Amino acid sequence: MIALNVNDQAVRVDAEAQMPLLWVLRDLLALTGSKYACGIGACGACTVLVDGHPVRSCVFPVSHAVGKRVRTIEGTPDRVLTALRSAWIAEQVPQCGYCQSGMLMAAAGLLEFHPEPIDREIELLMTNLCRCGTYPRVRAAIQRAARELQGDRA
Ligand code: FES
Ligand code: FES
Missing domain, CATH: 3.10.20.30 (Beta-grasp domain)
Structure with missing residues (x-):
């Protein structure tokens, strides 16, 4: 066990x-x-x-x-995942949805250690694949969530 x-x-x-x-x-x-x-x-x-x-x-x-x-995606969302989930909805990120739980968890890990990411960091660190091509929306949603979290801290 x-x-x-x-x-x-x-x-x-x-x-x-x-x-x-x-x-x-x-x-x-x-x-x-x-x-x-x-x-x-x-x-x-x-x-x-x-x-x-x-x-x-x-x-x-x-x-x-x-x-x-x-x-996992089933866990109670903390403030980072809550901000990301709202941003995901606002930016209408999901298409078929299959990759999206992995995308969200990767994004949560990114913001945990890079709370103010520039676009290039997101491109380099978000290496998850999406057959629906949601990459620009993922980037926009991460930036939106980062702005919201920074606002919370201000
Ligand atoms: S299923 Fe694990 S990396 Fe693709
Ligand atoms: S939303 Fe379809 S694979 Fe990413």
């Missing part, structure tokens, strides 16, 4: 140490908001936060999450 903290809940799962975190989240904990797409760490659809850092959970062994805080 492996003990984890997922969305501020202590859980125990019957999993091999090398099982990808995504498998644990989706198949053992029924948290299906994190999506499976490429399965090789290339697209970011499976992105979750581990101690605030975006990780691609399809290639992240569950044992590496022990003793850390795992946050």
Whole structure:
């Protein structure tokens, strides 16, 4: 058994140490908001936060999450994710939606460590793929959320 903290809940799962975190989240904990797409760490659809850092959970062994805080799209949104979700709606970011939970978690990780990102930083750090081409809207939404969060701090 492996003990984890997922969305501020202590859980125990019957999993091999090398099982990808995504498998644990989706198949053992029924948290299906994190999506499976490429399965090789290339697209970011499976992105979750581990101690605030975006990780691609399809290639992240569950044992590496022990003793850390795992946050998924199903977790109670903190102020960063709340601002991002509002900005996502205002900028009408989602199209088919498949990549969007991963995009939001990657964006949350970005703003956690780069609260005032310039466009170039967003381009370099947001490496998630979107078949619907939402990249300009993602960038605009991150900038909108960053402005809102800066306003909160002022
Ligand atoms: S499904 Fe994990 S990076 Fe694509
Ligand atoms: S919104 Fe369709 S893949 Fe990104």
